[in-house]
Amino acid sequence: xxxxxxxxxxxxxxxxxxxxxxVLADNDYEPILVSNGREALNHLRTQREKPRLILLDVMxxxxxxxxxxxEQLSDPELRSIPVVVLSAHADVEAAAKAMSxxxxxxxxxxxxxxIATLRKxx
Amino acid sequence: xxxxxxxxxxxxxxxxxxxxxxxxxQSEERLRLMIDAVRDYAIFGLDPEGRITSxxxxxxxxxxxxxxxxxxxxxxxxxxxxDRARRHPQEELRRAKAEGRYEEEGWRIRKDGSxxxxxVVITAVFDHDGRHIGFTxxxxxxTERKHTEEKxxQSEERFRLLVDSVKDYAIFMLDPxxxxxxxxxxxxxxxxxxxxxxxxxxxxxxxxDGARASRHPEDELRRAAAEGxxxEEGWRIRKDGTxxxxxVLITAMRNPNGTLLGFAKxxxxxxxxxxxxxxxxxSEERLRLxxxxxxxxxxYMLDTEGRIATWNSxxxxxxxxxxxxxxxxxxxxxxxxxxxxxxxxxxxxxxxxRDGRHEEEGWRVRKNGELFCANVVLTAVYDDERTLRGFAKxxxxxxxxxxxxxxxxxxxxxxxxxxxRTFQAELAVKMRDDxxxxxxxxxxxxLAALKLKLQGAQRVLQKNDEKLHTTLAERLEGxxxxxxxxxxxxxxxxxxxxxxxxxxxxxxxxxxxxxxxxQVVTDYREHALQSGCEVRVEGAxxxxxxxxxxxxxxxxxxxxxxxxxxxxxxxxxxxxEEDGDIARLRVCDQGIGIAPSDVDRxxxxxxxxxxxxxxxxxxxxxxxxxxxxAHGGTIQVESELGRxxxxxxxxxxxxxxxxxxxS
Numbered sequence: 001x002x003x004x005x006x007x008x009x010x011x012x013x014x015x016x017x018x019x020x021x022x023v024l025a026d027n028d029y030e031p032i033l034v035s036n037g038r039e040a041l042n043h044l045r046t047q048r049e050k051p052r053l054i055l056l057d058v059m060x061x062x063x064x065x066x067x068x069x070x071e072q073l074s075d076p077e078l079r080s081i082p083v084v085v086l087s088a089h090a091d092v093e094a095a096a097k098a099m100s101x102x103x104x105x106x107x108x109x110x111x112x113x114x115i116a117t118l119r120k121x122x
Numbered sequence: 123x124x125x126x127x128x129x130x131x132x133x134x135x136x137x138x139x140x141x142x143x144x145x146x147x148q149s150e151e152r153l154r155l156m157i158d159a160v161r162d163y164a165i166f167g168l169d170p171e172g173r174i175t176s177x178x179x180x181x182x183x184x185x186x187x188x189x190x191x192x193x194x195x196x197x198x199x200x201x202x203x204x205d206r207a208r209r210h211p212q213e214e215l216r217r218a219k220a221e222g223r224y225e226e227e228g229w230r231i232r233k234d235g236s237x238x239x240x241x242v243v244i245t246a247v248f249d250h251d252g253r254h255i256g257f258t259x260x261x262x263x264x265t266e267r268k269h270t271e272e273k274x275x276q277s278e279e280r281f282r283l284l285v286d287s288v289k290d291y292a293i294f295m296l297d298p299x300x301x302x303x304x305x306x307x308x309x310x311x312x313x314x315x316x317x318x319x320x321x322x323x324x325x326x327x328x329x330x331d332g333a334r335a336s337r338h339p340e341d342e343l344r345r346a347a348a349e350g351x352x353x354e355e356g357w358r359i360r361k362d363g364t365x366x367x368x369x370v371l372i373t374a375m376r377n378p379n380g381t382l383l384g385f386a387k388x389x390x391x392x393x394x395x396x397x398x399x400x401x402x403x404x405s406e407e408r409l410r411l412x413x414x415x416x417x418x419x420x421x422y423m424l425d426t427e428g429r430i431a432t433w434n435s436x437x438x439x440x441x442x443x444x445x446x447x448x449x450x451x452x453x454x455x456x457x458x459x460x461x462x463x464x465x466x467x468x469x470x471x472x473x474x475x476r477d478g479r480h481e482e483e484g485w486r487v488r489k490n491g492e493l494f495c496a497n498v499v500l501t502a503v504y505d506d507e508r509t510l511r512g513f514a515k516x517x518x519x520x521x522x523x524x525x526x527x528x529x530x531x532x533x534x535x536x537x538x539x540x541x542x543r544t545f546q547a548e549l550a551v552k553m554r555d556d557x558x559x560x561x562x563x564x565x566x567x568x569l570a571a572l573k574l575k576l577q578g579a580q581r582v583l584q585k586n587d588e589k590l591h592t593t594l595a596e597r598l599e600g601x602x603x604x605x606x607x608x609x610x611x612x613x614x615x616x617x618x619x620x621x622x623x624x625x626x627x628x629x630x631x632x633x634x635x636x637x638x639x640x641q642v643v644t645d646y647r648e649h650a651l652q653s654g655c656e657v658r659v660e661g662a663x664x665x666x667x668x669x670x671x672x673x674x675x676x677x678x679x680x681x682x683x684x685x686x687x688x689x690x691x692x693x694x695x696x697x698x699e700e701d702g703d704i705a706r707l708r709v710c711d712q713g714i715g716i717a718p719s720d721v722d723r724x725x726x727x728x729x730x731x732x733x734x735x736x737x738x739x740x741x742x743x744x745x746x747x748x749x750x751x752a753h754g755g756t757i758q759v760e761s762e763l764g765r766x767x768x769x770x771x772x773x774x775x776x777x778x779x780x781x782x783x784x785s
Contacts, residue, residue, distance in 0.1 A: 016574070019578070022575065023577075088564075088570065108569040108573040
């Protein structure tokens with residue numbers, strides 16, 4: 001299991017989170033699931049082994065995607081982990097740009113696109 | 123003189139002669155005594171050489187010398203040094219001898235050296251034989267008269283200088299016929315003529331042709347002669363032909379006998395004053411017209427007793443009286459009888475007179491008996507001498523103002539309500555758009571999970587060859603397509619929001635329209651066949667341009683689904699053309715067509731040309747139009763009911779924003 005590349009899924013919707021987990025597992029990635037930015041930060045700061053990629057939702061309770069991203073960028077240890085924004089937001093591109101993220105996917109995400117993106121980073 | 127007698131009596135009887143001599147001597151003595159007694163005249167005799175031979179009392183008194191002091195001396199002693207130097211005394215004697223008599227006036231010297239102004243008459247004396255035997259000289263002291271004359275002369279000179287130096291008045295003399303005889307500087311300045319140019323000319327030269335033709339100048343003189351003087355104001359002409367407004371006074375001059383000597387004419391240039399007067403008059407005229415034309419206020423004057431002196435159109439409108447009906451009447455006319463009886467009008471005048479001003483609001487009566495609430499300002503009007511000239515009265519009809527205020531308030535309320543309604547409408551639109559955004563977001567989220575699950579399942583199934591799995595895989599694929607369709611529906615709703623908000627923009631990339639058309643047609647062929655429509659693509663193999671791939675796809679999908687939907691199961695032709703800088707897409711069906719009256723509105727929001735049982739949001743063509751326009755292109759439709767429709771899209775193939783024609 002530890003050989004599989006880790007992908008951190010930050011997503012508040014349980015259905016989406018579990019679906020992503022299934023897809024990731026089917027394609028030989030190790031999904032780590034958290035439901036908001038705060039949990040994501042806690043995880044990243046407590047686990048020695050960092051994920052290869054973070055799939056980040058934008059609108060979440062407790063800590064939203066942009067706050068998480070700001071915290072991540074201000075943390076030298078976490079800064080370099082690539083992020084892909086996944087959002088149902090109408091203008092996901094603008095949201096991603098505002099968070100200094102270059103890769104984004106609009107929900108509902110096409111599985112092929114998702115797998116292509118995963119392969120690019122992991 | 124004795125010698126003469128001595129000679130004439132020779133040869134006559136001595137007694138007779140002696141008697142005659144005695145008589146003569148006595149006569150001579152009387153004459154001498156008489157002459158002697160004359161005190162006011164110096165009368166003395168001179169021999170032919172001018173030596174003094176006799177001297178009377180007057181001479182003594184006048185010249186200061188006694189007889190003894192002067193007898194035998196030359197009379198030149200009485201002359202000034204200057205006269206003596208030019209031998210004037212001798213010249214006098216010569217002329218008296220030659221002409222019998224010489225008279226002059228001049229300065230002479232008294233014994234005490236003082237001068238006096240003398241009137242001198244020298245008469246040559248001849249004997250019976252015509253021999254010149256000497257002169258009698260009669261001198262009179264005219265010093266006083268001289269002084270008087272000098273004073274008069276100086277006075278006249280001063281007067282002349284005065285007249286001459288007056289610059290503001292043309293002062294000149296006319297003879298009885300009107301010929302100019304003198305001219306001062308003021309005349310030169312005002313009229314422009316120099317004295318040498320004008321003296322001797324008739325004064326009618328200063329008048330306008332009309333006045334000359336009507337013999338007005340002569341008439342002026344006639345009236346001045348008859349009445350002593352004549353004055354008027356009128357236009358006169360300067361030398362340079364310009365006019366000036368003159369104040370003219372002509373005074374007849376007569377000698378003590380009443381004989382007309384001529385006229386003095388004094389002319390003043392009042393052009394500036396007239397201009398100022400004219401300005402003032404015009405200004406007053408404007409003010410009067412202004413006040414008269416004020417329609418909303420009754421503005422009028424009362425005399426000091428409260429009688430109406432002027433009336434404007436506002437007064438006529440508010441009070442209902444015409445000017446001729448009220449001028450001269452007392453302003454208590456406008457008061458209620460009980461107010462007038464209680465002396466209210468007089469009290470108001472009294473307050474205005476005392477304080478300068480009185481203001482009140484109260485009831486007044488119109489001509490038709492109607493009461494109205496008026497604001498009245500009464501102001502005392504004084505002239506420059508602080509004499510009360512009357513009162514200015516300004517009356518406002520407050521009933522009208524109140525009505526207008528009420529109308530203004532009502533209009534304001536209506537505007538407020540309208541603003542509130544607009545605000546509510548805008549709020550509703552915003553809430554709807556927000557709701558759509560949220561709804562879309564909410565819908566997408568489960569769709570995201572569903573799609574991932576379906577696609578994941580598909581992938582898992584694809585790893586097996588079993589038939590059951592194949593069937594399941596096909597069904598899952600169908601489910602995935604339904605998800606995509608739901609997603610597109612959501613996107614359409616969002617597109618409407620973007621278009622309305624003006625946030626619809628294009629993310630261009632170089633793409634091939636023909637390839638996109640082929641792809642969409644391939645994807646939709648089966649769906650079309652299910653509706654009985656065969657779809658054929660023809661035209662260019664490749665037509666590239668800088669467009670947004672997804673949006674252009676959306677356009678093709680929209681047009682194709684519309685063609686299938688309204689195509690009545692008949693063949694559909696899709697054609698791609700390249701026309702220089704323009705790419706053209708034609709989608710042609712043979713379906714139900716569109717009524718001409720509906721053609722214009724099918725590109726509007728939520729509009730459909732067909733009954734509701736056809737389904738759909740009615741947004742397809744609306745969004746399609748906006749996508750094409752955002753690319754700088756156009757979309758047009760040609761259609762005939764029952765024969766089908768052809769939609770023609772034209773897209774510019776260059777990046778610059780170019781509006782293009784569709785055909």
